Amino acid sequence: MKNAVTSNSEPLTKHELNEIWYRWGFTQLSSMSYEKLQAHAWAYSYLPFAKKYYANDPDKKRRLLKRHSMFYNTEPQTGQLINGIVASLEEQIALGKNVSEEMPVNIKATLMGPLAGIGDSVIQGIIVPILLSIGMSLAAGGSPLGPLFYILTYGIIGPTISYIAFHSGYRLGVNAIDVIVGENSKRITDAFNILGVMVVGALAANTIVLKTIAKVPLGGKSQSLETVLNGIFPGLLPLAVVLFGWWLVSAKQLSATKIILVLTVIVTIGCLIGFF
Amino acid sequence: MNSSLFLPALLTGVFCYLGAIETPWLFGMSGGYYIVGRPLVAGLLVGLAFGDIKAGILCGLAVQAVFIANLSTGGATNSEITYAAYGGIGLAMATTQNPAIAVTLAILIGQTFGLIFYNFRMAIYSYWNSRADKAAETNNDRGIVLNHLVYPQISTFILRAVPVFLAIYFGKGLVNWLINSVPDIVTHIIQVLGGVLPALGIALLMSIVIKNKTHLIFFMAGFVLLAFAKLSMIAIVFIAALVAYLYYYASTNHGNGSSDGGKSVADSNVVNTDDEYEDDDLF
Numbered sequence: 113m114k115n116a117v118t119s120n121s122e123p124l125t126k127h128e129l130n131e132i133w134y135r136w137g138f139t140q141l142s143s144m145s146y147e148k149l150q151a152h153a154w155a156y157s158y159l160p161f162a163k164k165y166y167a168n169d170p171d172k173k174r175r176l177l178k179r180h181s182m183f184y185n186t187e188p189q190t191g192q193l194i195n196g197i198v199a200s201l202e203e204q205i206a207l208g209k210n211v212s213e214e215m216p217v218n219i220k221a222t223l224m225g226p227l228a229g230i231g232d233s234v235i236q237g238i239i240v241p242i243l244l245s246i247g248m249s250l251a252a253g254g255s256p257l258g259p260l261f262y263i264l265t266y267g268i269i270g271p272t273i274s275y276i277a278f279h280s281g282y283r284l285g286v287n288a289i290d291v292i293v294g295e296n297s298k299r300i301t302d303a304f305n306i307l308g309v310m311v312v313g314a315l316a317a318n319t320i321v322l323k324t325i326a327k328v329p330l331g332g333k334s335q336s337l338e339t340v341l342n343g344i345f346p347g348l349l350p351l352a353v354v355l356f357g358w359w360l361v362s363a364k365q366l367s368a369t370k371i372i373l374v375l376t377v378i379v380t381i382g383c384l385i386g387f388f
Numbered sequence: 389m390n391s392s393l394f395l396p397a398l399l400t401g402v403f404c405y406l407g408a409i410e411t412p413w414l415f416g417m418s419g420g421y422y423i424v425g426r427p428l429v430a431g432l433l434v435g436l437a438f439g440d441i442k443a444g445i446l447c448g449l450a451v452q453a454v455f456i457a458n459l460s461t462g463g464a465t466n467s468e469i470t471y472a473a474y475g476g477i478g479l480a481m482a483t484t485q486n487p488a489i490a491v492t493l494a495i496l497i498g499q500t501f502g503l504i505f506y507n508f509r510m511a512i513y514s515y516w517n518s519r520a521d522k523a524a525e526t527n528n529d530r531g532i533v534l535n536h537l538v539y540p541q542i543s544t545f546i547l548r549a550v551p552v553f554l555a556i557y558f559g560k561g562l563v564n565w566l567i568n569s570v571p572d573i574v575t576h577i578i579q580v581l582g583g584v585l586p587a588l589g590i591a592l593l594m595s596i597v598i599k600n601k602t603h604l605i606f607f608m609a610g611f612v613l614l615a616f617a618k619l620s621m622i623a624i625v626f627i628a629a630l631v632a633y634l635y636y637y638a639s640t641n642h643g644n645g646s647s648d649g650g651k652s653v654a655d656s657n658v659v660n661t662d663d664e665y666e667d668d669d670l671f
Contacts, residue, residue, distance in 0.1 A: 138412040143540040145513035152520045152536040159529050170527050177524035188417045237596045247428055249621040251449050254442035259432035270418030303636035306606050308597040310628035313610025316590045319453040321583030347615035357591030371588050379581045388580045
C-alpha cells in the first residue's frame with residue numbers, strides 16, 4: 113500500500129512505552145464505576161499512541177479507542193503485565209504486522225481474571241499485611257517510625273512491581289501467558305501463600321487483645337483466670353476468637369457486618385457477666 | 389474555639405480524598421489507596437493536621453488492626469476504609485483522642501456513611517463513563533481526558549473532602565455529648581470490642597490465604613512464634629520466608645520442574661522478590 117508511507121512505521125520508543133505505563137498506572141481507577149471499572153484508563157493511556165500512529169487514519173484510531181473502552185478489571189499493579197503484552201500487540205498492529213485487532217481484546221478479557229487472582233492474594237493478602245504488621249509493631253507507643261516504614265517500603269514495592277510487570281509483559285509479548293498460568297508460577301504463589309499464612313498467624317497473636325477478668329478458686333484461694341490460661345497457652349482467648357471468626361467467614365459465609373454483630377453480642381454478654 | 393478546628397478538619401478532608409481508591413495523584417492505587425488510605429498512615433497524617441502526632445498514630449494503630457484485611461476485589465467493598473480511617477481518626481482526634489473511640493467511630497462511619505457515599509460515587513461515575521464512551525466513538529481526545537480524569541476527580545473531591553470536613557467540624561459537639569453521656573459499662577464494652585474486632589480483619593485475611601486445612605499448621609506456627617517465643621514481627625517474617633522457600637524448593641524437586649527452569653527465572657522476577665536472598669543462606 114502506497115498510502116502507508118504517510119503513517120509512522122517506527123516502533124515505540126522507551127519513552128512512549130513508559131507513557132503508556134504511567135498513564136494507566138496513575139489513572140487506572142480514576143473513573144471506576146461498577147459498570148466499567150478500569151475501562152477508560154486504557155483509552156486514555158493510548159491517546160499519545162493514537163497520535164503517533166493513527167493521526168491520519170481516524171477510522172483506525174476510533175477502533176483503537178473503542179476496543180480500549182470496554183469493561184476491564186484486574187489488580188492494578190501486577191495487572192500491568194497485561195498492559196505490557198497489549199502494548200506489544202498494539203505496536204505490531206500499528207506497524208502493519210499480521211496481528212488481528214481482536215487479539216488485544218481477547219488477551220485483556222482472558223488474563224484480567226487470573227492476574228487479579230494472583231495479584232490480590234499476593235498484594236492485598238500477603239505483601240500489604242506483612243508490611244503493615246511490621247509497621248504496626250514499629251508504631252507501638254505512637255512512634256512515627258511505623259507509618260514511615262510502611263510509606264517507604266510500599267512506596268517502593270508497589271510502583272516497582274507495576275514497572276517490572278509492564279516491561280516484562282512487553283518484552284515477552286504473548287509468551288508471557290505461559291509464565292502466568294505455568295506450573296512454576298503456581299508453585300511460587302503457593303510458597304508465597306505459606307509465607308502469608310505464617311505471618312497472619314503472628315499478626316493474630318500480636319493484634320487481638322482479649323483478657324478475662326474472671327477469678328477461679330485454685331488451691332483454696334482465688335486466682336486470676338488470665339494468669340492460669342497464660343500458664344497453659346499464652347494468647348488462648350485471642351486464638352479462640354480468631355478461629356471462631358474464620359469459621360464464621362469460611363464455613364458459615366457470614367458477612368463482615370454480621371460478624372461484627374455476633375462479636376458485639378458475645379463481648380456485651382461477657383462484659384455484663386463480668387468475664388471480660 | 390471552633391476556628392482552631394477549621395484547618396485540621398479541612399486537611400483531614402483533603403487527605404481522605406487523596407487516600408481514596410480512585411485518586412490518581414500518588415501513582416493511582418499504589419500511593420493513594422494502599423498508602424495514604426491505610427489507617428496506620430492516616431493516623432500519622434491526621435496527627436500532623438491536629439498537631440499531635442503521637443495521639444494520631446495511637447488512634448491509627450488501633451483502627452489499622454481492625455482494617456488489616458480491608459479487601460477490595462472487583463470494585464466491591466464491605467466497609468469504606470478511607471472514610472472510616474479519616475472520619476473515625478479525625479473525629480476521635482477532635483474529641484477525646486481515645487483509640488477505642490477512634491475504632492468505634494471508624495467502624496460506624498465506614499459501614500454507614502462511607503458505603504453510602506461510595507456507592508453514590510460509583511453511580512455518578514457511570515454517567516461520566518457513558519460520556520467517555522461517546523468521546524471514544526467520536527475520536528474526541530479532550531472528551532476522554534475530561535470524562536476519565538477531570539469531572540470524576542471533581543465529583544470525588546466533593547464527595548470525600550466535604551463530608552469528612554463537615555463531620556469533624558460539626559460532629560465534635562455531638563460526639564463529645566455522646567461520650568460524656570454513655571454509662572461506664574458501655575465504654576467498657578467498646579474498649580473490649582476494640583481489642584476483639586481485629587479478629588474479624590484477620591479472619592477475612594485467613595479466608596483468602598488459607599487454601600486448605602493443612603495451612604492451619606503454618607498459621608499456628610506463626611501464632612506460637614509470637615505468643616510463646618515472643619519473637620518480633622520482623623524475625624517471624626524472615627523465618628516465614630525461609631519456610632516458604634523450603635516449601636517452594638521441595639515442590640520443585642518433586643514435580644520434575646527442571647524442564648521449565650528457564651521460565652522460573654523470568655517468573656521470579658515478576659512476583660518474587662523476597663525469596664532471592666534465601667539462596668545465599670542455603671547454597
